[in-house]
Amino acid sequence: MFGNERSMLRRVVPVAGFISRRLRAVRQVHGDGDGVGEERLHFHKSKGQHILINPRILDTIVRKSAINPTDTVLEIGPGTGNLTLKLLEAAHKVVAFEIDHRMVQVLEKRALKQGLNDKLRVIQKDAMKVLFPRFDLVVANIPYQISSPLVIKLVYGPRPFRSATLLLQKEFARRLLANPGDSEFSRLSVNVKLLADVELVMNVSKRDFLPSPKVDSSVVIIRPKPQVPNVDLREWRAFTSNCFNNRYKTLGSIFKNKRKVFELLKISNENDKASSHKGDDAEDEGGFTSFKEKIIGVLRTGEFEDKRPAKLSIEELLHLLSLFNQAGIYFANHGHLKREDRFDADD
The missing domain is CATH 1.10.8.480 (Helicase, Ruva Protein; domain 3)
Known part of the structure; x- marks a missing residue:
């Protein structure tokens, strides 16, 4: 009996220690006494709500984005604002698209507490259904389910931008980075690379998120090419x-x-x-x-x-x-398609 109890304790203690480390990481990002920590919110995995809580990775994302003090940064899915607050410190302005009103409340409260609210504009709309306002850079931990259409909307959209630093599902990032002959080389690969260069910044463990997704992630930077082929x-x-x-x-x-x-x-x-x-x-x-x-x-x-x-x-x-x-062989009906039309989700 006692042996079984000791065995159970050995199994429970590491889990408790892991949970406490997770909460410490959350509070480290938020700051002590913030009162709006991620541990107080219920996140919907079905909506791609996985909050990055590793301060080192957050800092690396901002540093690699090369943000100028005059830049307007576009962020998609800011969640509770771990990345947003760092972007606000570096940029002139941050325009954030967030459809979850609970996240918006937390984000705005945190920005106000840090005295950065005048640099933040939150748009509570679906980013895939509206024309983006003017921006210089994109920096975002985007919901996985909109990765493909969002990347294509950025690369093929009418708004020019300098770069997009995106935290993506690792498998999806490998498709963006793939070259001809690679197993991951796909229509997405070739369509993005026609107009942009893609760079791998770093891989990110699923343990660096709350709640943890099922897969690891990667940070990539997409930079539009200064010269693109003359093709319809x-x-x-x-x-x-x-x-x-x-x-x-x-x-x-x-x-x-x-x-x-x-x-x-x-x-x-x-x-x-x-x-x-x-x-x-x-x-x-x-x-x-x-x-x-x-x-x-x-x-x-x-x-x-x-x-x-x-x-x-x-x-x-x-x-x-x-x-x-x-030879007079065409693939698109030019009378019905527009340049900014979005790709299907499986592209």
């Missing part, structure tokens, strides 16, 4: 969608598919007035056959027929798209 972004986005939906298949297999040929024939007829395939040719067997031969001809001319999208560089993909367009 609507075409590029639709083209990469066609390629990377089956990224391990050969391009010949992808574009010889009967349904794909009909789809591209219809789009091309609508967009290319100079095309020899007009009107109702999409339903005409002769028009279909000649259009398919044109697709095959482009692939063979560029020696792409047996290549796979997952192994092609951005330059090679740009070249292939150019060959298609020169």
Whole structure:
């Protein structure tokens, strides 16, 4: 009996010690006597509410962001403000999007207590549904479930910015960093790298969050390229969608598919007035056959027929798209798409 009790104590004490260390870390970030510590709030994991509580990592994020005293920083999902307060100290202004009113109350109270409230603007709206105000930098621990659409909104959006320092799920960050031939190389990789460079800053353990997520995270910096390729972004986005939906298949297999040929024939007829395939040719067997031969001809001319999208560089993909367009083969309906249209969540 006593032996069992001692065994139970050995199992309980380390857990209690771990919890106490967690709370000490929370109070270290908040400051003693703050009265608004994260331990008093219930966080919703389903909404991606994982608060970073490691002061060393918070400091590193701010330092690596290279914030100027004149900068306006955009933050998405500030939570209770652990990162926000450090950003307020470094920047001219912080614009924070937070939809949880409980977090907004804590954030504003903490900013007021530190005398920084005049530099903070909180927008209680869904960041994915509004046009961002002007900003210089993005620094954020963003909810994992909006990582892909948010990154694309930033990179392809109308607002210019110097850099975006983002704390992301590690697996997602690896997709941003991936190169052709890597297992993580995807449509997301190629679309972001067309317009921006991505740098890994550091990896972050799941134990540095409250509550702890199931996976580790990474901090990356995204910097828009000063010079970008002269390509129609609507075409590029639709083209990469066609390629990377089956990224391990050969391009010949992808574009010889009967349904794909009909789809591209219809789009091309609508967009290319100079095309020899007009009107109702999409339903005409002769028009279909000649259009398919044109697709095959482009692939063979560029020696792409047996290549796979997952192994092609951005330059090679740009070249292939150019060959298609020169042949009157298009991927986007230009009358319905806009440059700022958001990618699907699985991009």
